[in-house]
Amino acid sequence: MKFSYFPGCSLKGSGRAYEESLLPVLSALGVELEELDDWNCCGATAYMAVSDAAGYVLAARNLALAEQKKQDLVAPCSGCYLVLNKCQHYAAEYPDVATRVQETLKRDNLTYKGTTKVRHPLDILVNDIGLDAIKKRVTNPLKGFKIAPYYGCQIIRPYATFDDQHNPVTMDKLFKALGAEVVTYPLKTRCCGGSLTGTVTEVGQNMSYILLREAMRRGANVLATTCPLCQFNLDAYQGDISSDYHESVKMPIV
Amino acid sequence: MAIKQTIKYDSERDKSFPQEIMSRPGCEKLYGCIQCGTCSATCPVSTYMDYTPRQLMALTRAGFKKEALGSLTIWLCASCYACTVECPKEIKITDIMYALKRQAIQEGIYPKRFPIPVLAREFYNMVRSKGRVTENFLAVMMFLKSNPIAAIKTWKLGLNLMRTGRFAYKLDSMKQPAKMATLLDKADTGWKGGAR
Numbered sequence: 306m307k308f309s310y311f312p313g314c315s316l317k318g319s320g321r322a323y324e325e326s327l328l329p330v331l332s333a334l335g336v337e338l339e340e341l342d343d344w345n346c347c348g349a350t351a352y353m354a355v356s357d358a359a360g361y362v363l364a365a366r367n368l369a370l371a372e373q374k375k376q377d378l379v380a381p382c383s384g385c386y387l388v389l390n391k392c393q394h395y396a397a398e399y400p401d402v403a404t405r406v407q408e409t410l411k412r413d414n415l416t417y418k419g420t421t422k423v424r425h426p427l428d429i430l431v432n433d434i435g436l437d438a439i440k441k442r443v444t445n446p447l448k449g450f451k452i453a454p455y456y457g458c459q460i461i462r463p464y465a466t467f468d469d470q471h472n473p474v475t476m477d478k479l480f481k482a483l484g485a486e487v488v489t490y491p492l493k494t495r496c497c498g499g500s501l502t503g504t505v506t507e508v509g510q511n512m513s514y515i516l517l518r519e520a521m522r523r524g525a526n527v528l529a530t531t532c533p534l535c536q537f538n539l540d541a542y543q544g545d546i547s548s549d550y551h552e553s554v555k556m557p558i559v
Numbered sequence: 560m561a562i563k564q565t566i567k568y569d570s571e572r573d574k575s576f577p578q579e580i581m582s583r584p585g586c587e588k589l590y591g592c593i594q595c596g597t598c599s600a601t602c603p604v605s606t607y608m609d610y611t612p613r614q615l616m617a618l619t620r621a622g623f624k625k626e627a628l629g630s631l632t633i634w635l636c637a638s639c640y641a642c643t644v645e646c647p648k649e650i651k652i653t654d655i656m657y658a659l660k661r662q663a664i665q666e667g668i669y670p671k672r673f674p675i676p677v678l679a680r681e682f683y684n685m686v687r688s689k690g691r692v693t694e695n696f697l698a699v700m701m702f703l704k705s706n707p708i709a710a711i712k713t714w715k716l717g718l719n720l721m722r723t724g725r726f727a728y729k730l731d732s733m734k735q736p737a738k739m740a741t742l743l744d745k746a747d748t749g750w751k752g753g754a755r
Contacts, residue, residue, distance in 0.1 A: 459640070
C-alpha cells in the first residue's frame with residue numbers, strides 16, 4: 306500500500322515523536338508513505354477565523370498535489386485531517402468555494418477535482434491492514450498497560466469517516482489487539498481545550514484537568530491519543546495543572 | 560454609577576447583519592434555530608462564555624451585531640464541533656462562530672489584547688509569509704503582542720520542550736513562500752467577507 310503523506314506543522318515540530326514512531330510502524334506493516342513535496346500549512350483552526358477562502362485554498366493545494374500523484378492522502382494530525390476533509394466537503398457542497406479554489410490554484414498550475422481521499426493512520430491500521438494481521442506481528446505485548454483511549458474532537462467531528470461519532474472504538478480495539486487493557490473512558494471525545502490551553506490558560510487547563518482526572522479515576526496508567534495538540538496539552542501542562550488544582554494528575558501521554 | 564441603556568429599540572437593531580452572516584458558506588441555516596439549547600449543553604466551554612452558544616445564535620439573527628461580534632464567546636469556541644454534530648436542526652454552529660470571528664476581526668470589534676484573535680492574526684501572517692507554521696515562534700509572537708508578562712511564566716515550558724527535542728530553533732518554510740502568498744491574496748480578493 307502506498308499513500309501520499311501530509312505531516313503538517315506539528316509532526317515536524319512539537320509532535321516529532323509522533324512522526325518518528327508512526328513511519329517505522331507503518332513501514333513494518335507494509336505501508337509506504339511518500340511525503341508530499343513542498344506541502345503547505347493546512348490552515349488549521351486559526352486560519353478559518355481570518356479568511357475562509359484562503360483557508361480552503363491552503364487545504365486544496367495539498368489535496369491537488371496528492372491528486373497529481375493519484376494517491377490518497379494520509380494526515381495523522383487531527384487538525385489537518387479535519388481541515389482537509391472539510392475542504393473536500395465544502396468544495397462539493399458549495400459551488401462558490403469550488404470555483405474560487407480552482408481558479409486560484411490554476412495560477413500555480415494545479416487542478417483540484419476532489420478525487421483524493423483523506424485518510425487517518427488509525428483508519429488504515431484497523432480497516433486496511435486489519436487487527437488480525439497486526440496481532441500476528443506483536444512481539445512485545447503491552448502487558449500491564451491500562452490505557453485510557455482519548456480520541457479528541459476533530460478526527461470524528463464533524464465528519465465521522467471511519468468510526469462512530471459518539472462512541473468511537475477503533476483505538477480501543479487496536480490497543481486490545483496489542484495486548485493492553487483498555488479502561489472505560491467516557492470522556493474520550495471531550496475537547497482538551499485546543500489552543501485555549503496556551504492562550505486563556507485558566508479555561509484551557511481546566512478542560513485538560515477534567516480529562517486527566519477522569520483517566521486517573523478510571524484506573525488508567527497511560528492516556529493515548531492520536532492528536533498532537535491533545536498530546537501536547539495533556540502532557541506539557543501536567544505540572545501547572547497539578548499545582549493549580551492541588552492534585553497530582555501526572556501520567557504518561559502517548 | 561454610570562447609567563447605561565440596557566434594552567434596545569427595534570430601530571437600533573442591525574437587520575442586515577443576520578443576512579450578511581447567512582450568506583457565508585456553511586451559515587445558511589441560522590434562521591432554523593429553535594433555541595433548544597442543545598449547543599450550550601454540549602459545549603465544554605459554555606461555562607466560561609459571556610453568552611452561551613444558544614444566546615449567541617439568538618443575538619445574531621435578531622441583529623444584535625455589536626453584542627455578537629464583541630462577545631468573548633466567539634473567541635472561546637475551541638472548534639470541537641460538538642454543537643454542530645448535536646444540533647437537531649443541523650446548523651453548523653462552529654462555522655457560524657468562524658464567520659462571526661472573521662467579521663469581528665475585519666471590523667476591529669474584538670477585545671484588543673485578548674490573546675486568541677492575536678493568535679489567529681499571527682497564524683495568518685506566518686502562513687502568508689512562510690507557507691508553514693513553526694509553533695514555538697508563533698507562541699512567542701502571540702505573547703509579545705498580547706501579554707508579554709505571561710510569556711515570562713512559560714520559560715519552564717520552553718526549557719522542557721528544548722530538553723525533549725520538541726523545540727524548533729529555526730523557522731520552517733516552503734520552497735517558494737512568496738508564490739503561496741500571491742495565491743492566498745488572490746483567493747481573498749473580492750470574496751464575501753474576505754480578509755482583503
